[in-house]
Amino acid sequence: MLKVEETQSVEFSTELVNKFAEIVSRYPEGKEKSALLPILHEVQAVNGWLSSVAMDKVAAYLNIAPIEVYEVASFYSMYFLRPQGKFVLEVCRTGPCCLVGAEKIIDYIGEKLGVKEGEVTADGLFSYRGVECLAACGFAPVLQIGPEYTFYENLTTNSVDQLISDLKDKASKS
Amino acid sequence: MGRKLLLEHINVPGINTLEVYRKTGGYRAVEKAIKTMSTDEVVEEVKKSGLRGRGGAGFPTGMKWSFLAKPEGVARYLVCNADESEPGTFKDRYLMTNIPHALIEGMIVSSYALGANTSYIYVRGEMMPQIRILEKAIAEAKAAGFLGKNILGSGYDLELYVQPGGGAYICGEETALLESLEGKRGNPRIKPPFPAIAGLYGCPTVVNNVESIAAVVPIINDGGEEYAKIGIGRSTGTKLISASGNINKPGVYEIELGVSVEDFIYSEEYCGGIANGKRLKAVVAGGSSVPILPANLILNLVNGDKRLMSYESLSEGGFTTGTMLGSGGFVVLDEDQCIVRNTWNFSRFYHHESCGQCSPCREGTGWMEKVLHRLENGHGKMSDMDLLVDVSKKIEGNTICPLGDAAAWPVASAIRHFRDEFEWHVRNPTLAVKENFGLAHYADPLPELVS
Amino acid sequence: MNILNFLKLSEKVKVTIDGMPVEVEPGTSILNAARQIGGDIVPPAMCYYSKLEGSGGKCRTCLVKVSKGSEKDPRPMPKLVASCRTNVMDGMEVQNITSPEVVEARRGIVEMLLINHPLDCPVCDQAGECHLQDLAYEHGAEATRYEFDRRTFDRIDIGDKIQLHMTRCILCYRCVFVADQITENRVHGILGRGDHAEISTYIEKAIDNDFSGNVIDVCPVGALTDKTFRFKNRVWFTKPVEAHRDCPTCSGKTTLWYKGEEVLRVTARKDEFGEVEEFICNTCRFDKKETKDWVIEGPKKVSRQSVINSNHYDQLQPAQVVKKNLELMEANKEQFERATKF
C-alpha cells in the first residue's frame, strides 16, 4: 500500500472549478468520468502533486468513488503522488536519446543538483527523473518541465547549467 | 526531390495560423467534401488512395472506415490517436506543432465521412504545448465556420475536442486509448468487440493516427487515384519518417514510399549519412517494436536487391531477415553502439509500460529486462540468450494486446542477428562494461553471410 | 409445438472440443461449452468467473487453439485465444489438451504466474484448495528458471476480518469485480501499473459491507484470506460439511470446515469449477462459528481436480471421456497415469 502524507489542505478556486465545468461539458451526458485525466492535470498544475485529499475532492466533484481516482492517478506516470521540487526535470532515458548521450546528461543533472533521482533539493526547487521516450528523439537529448511541459532540446552540459541557473533566477523573482 | 503532400508548406512563416494555412490552399478539402461529396464518396476516395494506417499496423484506412457499424440513433465517434509514444517516433508531434490545421482539416473531413458529430484528438499528456496549439487552431477553425453547428451551411454539425493522456505508452493501443478517454486506467480491452462495433462509450468508433488523418486532406483535394500513383505497389503515397540516432541530420522527413534505405540514410536530402564519419552498424526501422537489423540486412535483401522504404520491402524475409515499416521511427546505430545495452534499454521500456493486465506480459517483460541487465553488466551466462528467446516466445502471441509482441520482437531479433555480440559480453564481462564489440562483421556483404 | 422445438434446436450451435461435440446456445464461450462437456478437456480458468461480469481474459491460462473457425468460415484463428472470452461459432473446432502448442503455451503461462509467486505453500491458508497450486502440479513446472528476487509486499489488513497478502496475488481482478458488482461502495482496487500493480485501498480503509467477505472465496490463490479462520491449518486436515441456516441477508447455504468438533471457518459452497454457487453474507461467514448455528446437510464432495483431492480424498477418477477417445488418452497420458496409479 502506498503511504501518503495528509499534509495538504486543498481548496479548489472558483477559477479552477469553472475550468472543471468546461472540461466536463466536452463529453456526453453521463460520461463525466471522461473528465478525470484532464482535471487531475489541472489540479496538479495548481498544487504541484496529487494528495489523497485532493483526489478525494476530485472524486466528490465527479461523483465517483475515491478508489476510481486513485486507480487512475497511480496508473499514469505523469501524476505525482508525492510532493516534488518546484521544477521537475524529466529527462528522456530511452534508446534513441541514449545513442546520443542522454545517460550522461541524466548523470550530470544528478551531480549538479546533488540529489538522487526522485529526491528534492534542500531548497525545495528541483527534482529530476528519467522518463520514457518523449517523442522528440530527433532533437535528443531532451527534457521537459511541467506543468506546461516546456521542452528543452539538444541538451549539452552547458545548456543544462544555463537552464538550472535560469530556473533559479525565475524562482527568486517570483 | 520527392513529392511532399503533408510538409509542403512547413517552411512558410505563420503556417500554424488559419490565415496562412488557408492561403496555401488549406480547408479546400473541407469545402470540397462537405459541399460536393456524399459521405460514401469520401470513403470511396480514401479506399482508392490505398492509404494504410500510419500508426504502426498499416491497416488500410478506407477499409477500416467501411467496417464502421451504423445502427440508427446511435452516435459514432472518430478518435485521433495522437498518443505518439513509440520510441523513435516523433512525426505526429512535429506535424501538430508546425501545421496543426492539417490535422484539424483532416479531422473535419474524416468525421464527415464517418458521420461523427463529436470527435476527439487524444494527445499524450506530455505534449501540453501541442494541446494548446491544437486548442487554438480549433478555436480559429470554429470562428471561421469550419467547426460547430451547420458547417458551411451544409447542416452538418461537428464538435472537436482535445483530450490529454496521463503518461502511458499503452494508451497508444486503440482500446486502451478509449478506456483512458473514458477516464479509466489504460488497460486494453479484450477483443472482440472491436471499436468499429463498440468503441468509445460503447458506440461504433474509428481510431486513426494523426498522420493517417492528415493524409486524407491531399487525398480529397487531388483524388484517391492521384494519391495512389505515388509510392510503390501496395505502399501508396508519402510517409513521414522520424529519423534519429547517429546520423548527420536527424529530423522528420516526408518520403515517397519506395525510396531505397541506402538513399534515405546517405543522401543529403534525408539523413545525410552517419554522424562523425562513423560506419553504420544497425537500424531499427519502424519504431522500437520492430525487429532490429544489422547494416547488411537493412540495406539489402538476401537476393542482393536494394531494400526499399515500403511496407513490403522492409518486411521482406519475414522475421528471419526482415523487419517492418511500423510507425516510421527510423533509429540508426553507428559502430560505437552496444546492441546489448540498446536491447536492455528497450526492454526496460516495455517492462515499464506494460499495463500489467495479462500474466505473460506483466511477468515476462520484467524477466527479460532483468536478464538483459545482468548481461549488460557483466554477470550474464551463456544460457541467457536461449532463455531470453524462450521467454520472448512465451509472451509473443499469448497476450491481450500487441504490446506483448512488441516487447518480444526487439529481444528475439537482437539475439537472432547479434548473438556473437551477446556471447562476447558473457565471455568478456569486465571488458564489456568498458568497451564495445564494435562493428564486427555486421556490415559485411550479404552473400558471404548466406553461404 | 413441433415447430417451436425445431426452431429452438436449430438455434443451437455445434462445436467440437478435443474431438468431442457439444451443442450450446449461441453466445456461449468456448470455456463454458467445454464445461458442459466436462472432464479433462475443460481449460483451467484463473481469472474468469461466470458470476462476475467482465471477468476473464487476463490470466491467459485458458488459451486454446481454434483449428476451424466455423462452418461458414473454416479458417483457423491465427493465434491461440482465451477460451473464456471467445464465443463459439457453429461448426467451430477447438483443441485444448490435444494441441501440443496449447499445452506448451499453458506451461509458459504457469511459469510466468509462478516466477514472482512466493514459495510459501506450506504456510499458506489456501494450500490444498489453491488453483495455482493445482496448475503448477498439473503442468509439471520444474525448478524455476527465475533467478531474481521475487516481488514482495507487506501484508495489510482490509478491516478486521480480511487480510491481503499481496505477494501472492496474481492480479486476476476477481475481487475488484466482486467489490464492484456485489457490494456497494468499492473501496479497494488496482493501484499502480505493470508488475508493480497491487490490490489496495490506497489509504487504509476497511472494506465494510455485508458481502465483502466474498472476495476471499473468489480469490484463486491465498492472497485474500479470512482472519477469523481459527487455528491456521492445512485445509486437507479439515473436513468440509455442507450446512445452511435461515439467514435474512443471504441464502445461508455454506460449507463449514471442521476440525474435530470445531468449525474453523465458513465459506460459500463451490461447484466443480471452483466457483461459488451463491455469494454469502459476512454474518454467516465471520460470525457463525458454532455447530448450533447451522443445520448440517452432509459431507461436501471435493472437486476432482484439486490437490486436496488427489492427496487426501477419494481417488482421482479419470473422466469418462478419456476412456473412449484414443487421441485424448494420448494427450492426457500424464493425468491418466496418475489416475491409474492410485
Ligand SMILES: Cc1cc2nc3c(=O)[nH]c(=O)nc-3n(C[C@H](O)[C@H](O)[C@H](O)COP(=O)(O)O)c2cc1C
Ligand atoms: C502498444 C501499442 C502502442 C501503440 N501506440 C500508438 C501510437 O502512439 N500512435 C498511433 O497512432 N498508434 C499506436 N498504436 C496503434 C494503434 O493501436 C492503432 O492501430 C492505430 O492508432 C490505428 O490508426 P491507423 O490505422 O491510422 O494507423 C499502438 C499500438 C500498440 C499495440
Ligand code: SF4
Ligand atoms: S499485453 Fe501487456 S500491455 Fe497488453 S494487455 Fe497484456 S499486460 Fe497489458
Ligand code: SF4
Ligand atoms: S487478491 Fe486474489 S482475487 Fe484479488 S486480484 Fe489478487 S488473486 Fe485475484
Ligand code: FES
Ligand atoms: S527516445 Fe528520447 S525522445 Fe524518443
Ligand code: FES
Ligand atoms: S480464465 Fe480465461 S484468461 Fe483467465
